Amino acid sequence: MSELTHPCTIRAHHLLCTLGFRGLGYSEEFTSSMRNVVEKLRSSRVFPLTLVVGCDIICAACPHSKEGQCFKESDSEAKATSLDLEILSRLGFEPGAQVPCYEAWKRIRERMTSEDMVELCSDCEWFGLGYCVEGLERLKSGELTMPEN
Numbered sequence: 501m502s503e504l505t506h507p508c509t510i511r512a513h514h515l516l517c518t519l520g521f522r523g524l525g526y527s528e529e530f531t532s533s534m535r536n537v538v539e540k541l542r543s544s545r546v547f548p549l550t551l552v553v554g555c556d557i558i559c560a561a562c563p564h565s566k567e568g569q570c571f572k573e574s575d576s577e578a579k580a581t582s583l584d585l586e587i588l589s590r591l592g593f594e595p596g597a598q599v600p601c602y603e604a605w606k607r608i609r610e611r612m613t614s615e616d617m618v619e620l621c622s623d624c625e626w627f628g629l630g631y632c633v634e635g636l637e638r639l640k641s642g643e644l645t646m647p648e649n
């Protein structure tokens with residue numbers, strides 16, 4: 501499993517994926533790594549993030565990644581990259597932005613809606629479970645709280 505760096509490099513759309521994570525994933529190594537990342541992102545409001553367009557710490561443990569690219573399907577890297585860029589744009593961050601966790605969660609709360617997620621994510625294989633929209637709604641309603649420190 502890849503070690504978490506400090507700051508943690510995370511591809512922009514994975515911020516949303518972490519909100520809906522319930523232990524499912526592409527392999528045991530993937531879910532273990534994802535759980536680790538989710539815990540880190542929720543461990544401190546100032547945990548430092550670098551928001552990137554491209555493969556990250558989560559991809560590193562994914563069986564679909566190879567040489568820093570997503571090969572889930574032939575167009576997956578292009579689609580994932582486009583989604584990263586769109587999320588960054590909607591959140592008002594530049595690619596490579598370095599931000600504390602709380603700033604990312606704050607922008608998601610303020611700027612992302614369930615309708616956005618339907619628009620952006622509905623062709624993702626995990627979307628139909630409803631976990632990601634529910635995670636976003638829990639964040640926006642305050643039910644999913646992030647740490648104070």
Ligand code: SF4
Nearest residue numbers: 516517621624627632
């Ligand atoms: S639907 Fe897919 S891409 Fe969208 S947040 Fe969920 S897991 Fe991530």
Ligand code: SF4
Nearest residue numbers: 559562564565570580
């Ligand atoms: S499916 Fe692709 S974008 Fe998603 S975690 Fe795996 S390598 Fe990364």
